[in-house]
Amino acid sequence: MFRTLNPATEEVVASFNPDTPERVEQALADAQVAQRAWAGQPLNVRTAAVARIGEVLQRRKAEIAALITLEMGKPIAEAEAEVEKSAWTCRYYAENAHRYLNDEAVLSNASESYVAYDPLGVVLAIMPWNYPLWQFIRFAAPALCAGNGAILKHAANVPQCALIINSAFAEAEVPQGLIASLLIEPENVAALIDDPRIAAVTLTGSTAVGKLVASQAGRAMKKQVLELGGSxxxxxxxxxxxxxxxxxxxxxxxxxxxxxxxxxxxxxxxxxxxxxxxxxxxxxxxxxxxxxxxxxxxxxxxxxxxxxxxxxxxxxxxxxxxxxxxxxxxxxxxxxxxxxxxxxxxxxxxxxxxxxxxxxxxxxxxxxxxxxxxxxxxxxxxxxxxxxxxxxxxxxxxxxxxxxxxxxxxxxxxxxxxxARLPFGGIKQSGYGRELGAAGIREFTNVKTVWIGPAA
Missing domain, CATH: 3.40.309.10 (Aldehyde Dehydrogenase; Chain A, domain 2)
Structure with a gap:
């Protein structure tokens, strides 16, 4: 059972059942189909969708911020600032993704050589409660621009924040199935990581959970970005x-x-x-x-x-x-x-x-x-x-x-x-990989070398 428990009053204000195995299976199947189609869209189509997400977040700022405050206790002024930052990050990537994702010429001789950035696929995003919108958006905005899809497994104490993300993306006319927030118990995460339709994993959370997820993803040979604890x-x-x-x-x-x-x-x-x-x-x-x-x-x-x-x-x-x-x-x-x-x-x-x-x-x-x-x-x-x-x-x-x-x-x-303009991440027990900036938008891409020689 997922509950919205108001930490300011200790009152339970809403409860939700976990998604059924059938719902999870359908979400994975839909995400795979939607992501393949999305990867084939021109970059300007993808960035336009991310710009619309930012517009929806800005328009619904009061509603989303109130849910953040209700579920995890953030002061309302800070919750509104979180929504605004998320909206700005969407705008930033909508305007700048081409600078990071366009093919890069490397050699200029008889051959044509360049580096291409192809999406990896559907990424499992395991997100925390402390910034329930921002933590997801800072991954999702660049990842969507790059052509990826996502399954969101949010923290158990912010179910309404998870569900409103679904609503906001739908309102922004993001293709159905490309992004799905699922209410999943922790014991079911390993099966998601192992599922062949999941191409990579991103986690923001504790170091202990990061080690567990890293071991699971490592056994499945899947890319990970881990943003973990800090002192x-x-x-x-x-x-x-x-x-x-x-x-x-x-x-x-x-x-x-x-x-x-x-x-x-x-x-x-x-x-x-x-x-x-x-x-x-x-x-x-x-x-x-x-x-x-x-x-x-x-x-x-x-x-x-x-x-x-x-x-x-x-x-x-x-x-x-x-x-x-x-x-x-x-x-x-x-x-x-x-x-x-x-x-x-x-x-x-x-x-x-x-x-x-x-x-x-x-x-x-x-x-x-x-x-x-x-x-x-x-x-x-x-x-x-x-x-x-x-x-x-x-x-x-x-x-x-x-x-x-x-x-x-x-x-x-x-x-x-x-x-959004600068890479973000840690070293040592604080994790590895980067979010944001040029490094962040390329984390979930196949950095592909292309060499084309003269025709026979």
Missing amino acids: DPFIVLADADVEAAAKAAVKARFSNTGQSCISSKRFIVDEKVADRFVAVFCEGVAKLKVGDPMQRDTTIGPMARGNLRDELHRQVERTVEAGAVLKAGGQPVPGPGYFYAPTVLDHVAPDMAAAVEETFGPVAAVLRVASTDEAVALANATEFGLGAALWTGNLQQAKSLVRKIEAGAVFVNGLVASD
Whole structure:
């Protein structure tokens, strides 16, 4: 059973039965037929459809955002921003896909040689709840432009978001069957991966689930893109604009109630400016408003599930017991809903829970260092490698340091973010493959070498 449980009230507001095996079989058969026809369409036909998807998302922004907030608790203003970003990404690929997918000439001699980008087929998209529209659109917009189809297996706690994606794509006149959202139990995913009609798999989720999916797809010899967990460092050097860094740190950690893989989680601060950073940071945290996510002035909504809040609290308790200093929060908010007070932990040591583990919620860990070299070493002392932020007044030094930081993205004097124009993904236990940018649109293509010699 799939349920919409409002995390702000703990009330079940809708329930759905899983799709039957017959429904799943029909969706796979339809997707295969639709994708083959879609791959044969001119690129401008495919990009026009993706542009229409963006138009529908923009037109239905209020409706979709309200569902996002209802199902996973994102503050409504952030939910609307998620829809707008998704719509913009559709427009971006509709306007720029030709630059990434047109044949590329390689040699100019007696032969004709070029690289072609052919679609792989139907891709299984296993998506998470924390950005229930954006995570799918950032895969689907480029993948559709490239000629692929998709079967969406969404997170169990956002069934209405999964179903409204079906509705939006149908309204945009995307060919029937090309994209299908299915309500599927986790134990049935392996059979989907193994099905010969599935050509590749993309997953955004935890590292543990990523390892499982990777092993299943690997046995089936199918391409995978995995965007997994993160424990992103936010490095503040002694020469940084400390006030600007601390103010940005509030958004970097607490957007989406801290439930983001690319949220900064470890704040690695030079000890010479750490007291000032923590003071300004805590001032900003104190201004955050915890409450009803449907209210526009709310900045911290509930966590998506009760078990996630419980695990986060255990991480905080273990970190404080190990000697960290609690500067703010540190407790679940009393009353209904899965609310957790915005929390700041100072003097966190590298071996404490909040530094070693991914904290997926509104908890920030401040680690103090004595030098730039120590800051970079500590930033890299993690199994994860998704994103990193570096704050410094020395941009020449920054250009050297970014090459030493082990992450899929490094943002200097700014917040780590995803952008359709730039590739996005991680290294180490944060996964592999890229979404967005030129690399993302080509991930689910056959990069085909074509060499044509002179006629006999």
